[in-house]
Amino acid sequence: MEQAPAVVVDRLTKRYGARTAVDGVSFEIARGETFALLGPNGAGKSTTVEMLEGFRTPTSGTASVLGVDPARADRAWRSRIGVVLQTTGQAGALTVREVVAHFARIFPDARDVDETIEAVGLTEHAGRRVAKLSGGQQRRVDVALGIIGRPEVLFLDEPTTGFDPQARRAFWDLIRGVAADGTTILLTTHYLEEAEQLADRAGIIAGGRLLALDAVARIGGAAARTPIVRWTDAGGRHEVRTDEPAAVVRAIAGEPADLEVVRPSLEDVYLSLIADTEPEEAAA
Numbered sequence: 001m002e003q004a005p006a007v008v009v010d011r012l013t014k015r016y017g018a019r020t021a022v023d024g025v026s027f028e029i030a031r032g033e034t035f036a037l038l039g040p041n042g043a044g045k046s047t048t049v050e051m052l053e054g055f056r057t058p059t060s061g062t063a064s065v066l067g068v069d070p071a072r073a074d075r076a077w078r079s080r081i082g083v084v085l086q087t088t089g090q091a092g093a094l095t096v097r098e099v100v101a102h103f104a105r106i107f108p109d110a111r112d113v114d115e116t117i118e119a120v121g122l123t124e125h126a127g128r129r130v131a132k133l134s135g136g137q138q139r140r141v142d143v144a145l146g147i148i149g150r151p152e153v154l155f156l157d158e159p160t161t162g163f164d165p166q167a168r169r170a171f172w173d174l175i176r177g178v179a180a181d182g183t184t185i186l187l188t189t190h191y192l193e194e195a196e197q198l199a200d201r202a203g204i205i206a207g208g209r210l211l212a213l214d215a216v217a218r219i220g221g222a223a224a225r226t227p228i229v230r231w232t233d234a235g236g237r238h239e240v241r242t243d244e245p246a247a248v249v250r251a252i253a254g255e256p257a258d259l260e261v262v263r264p265s266l267e268d269v270y271l272s273l274i275a276d277t278e279p280e281e282a283a284a
């Protein structure tokens with residue numbers, strides 16, 4: 001029998017007064033899958049994730065995480081969930097090792113404290129106070145606390161904001177390892193490359209509505225990913241969308257200038273999908 005999905009969201013809606021932050025969103029995340037929720041500032045990503053974490057109550061619709069309604073969840077359920085919130089909030093006076101060890105005691109089957117600190121690349125800072133770390137290093141402490149309990153479902157809300165490129169790559173390796181252990185991951189991010197690197201599937205949300213939901217390589221539909229050939233000749237600048245870019249290039253007469261073949265990236269598809277949506281200020 002196929003395992004039930006780890007996360008089921010059905011017409012989930014959250015209103016704050018007259019503002020609808022999340023508007024009838026539905027998706028599922030399979031066990032072991034890494035799913036990315038993408039969207040501009042104010043799109044409703046954090047509100048969605050926080051309803052799944054049990055920190056906010058839906059206005060209507062339903063959510064289920066590991067078969068449980070997060071709004072009614074108990075401690076046993078919470079110990080199966082890992083959370084990395086958007087804002088950092090540890091006790092800054094404690095050292096990295098003290099904070100991680102403190103959290104390890106909360107969970108029935110916690111990871112080894114030093115191994116976890118090593119996994120997030122903080123071994124040489126383990127004895128330092130969290131308050132003395134850089135923003136990116138403090139974020140790694142958040143991630144350590146999110147994974148210390150060996151969660152079945154891990155929520156990562158903008159986990160690499162403030163990371164330098166090298167730290168981001170190290171973090172991706174860490175998350176790939178967590179995913180390889182079978183952990184289901186829900187990631188929100190503004191870095192589309194991060195979604196391409198980590199996620200199996202993604203949803204694009206804007207104005208509280210889900211605009212697209214598919215495998216990362218297919219999102220936006222096949223047409224949106226059709227390669228584009230561009231070149232300049234005596235007749236001006238040309239642009240052709242084609243599934244056979246090599247044939248188009250061969251057929252170009254003479255010596256074209258600025259010849260390029262581009263395959264639209266997730267970022268291109270994302271930008272064209274959200275281009276028609278209202279910016280948050282206008283939606284207020």
Ligand SMILES: Nc1ncnc2c1ncn2[C@@H]1O[C@H](COP(=O)(O)OP(=O)(O)OP(=O)(O)O)[C@@H](O)[C@H]1O
Nearest residue numbers: 016019021039040041042043044045046047048280
């Ligand atoms: N407690 C609240 N009261 C009123 N409005 C809220 C509250 N929390 C969020 N909102 C509004 O709900 C909308 C969605 O916010 P949310 O934080 O979910 O967006 P987001 O996609 O996570 O954005 P970002 O990328 O900036 O983190 C925004 O318009 C926001 O202003």
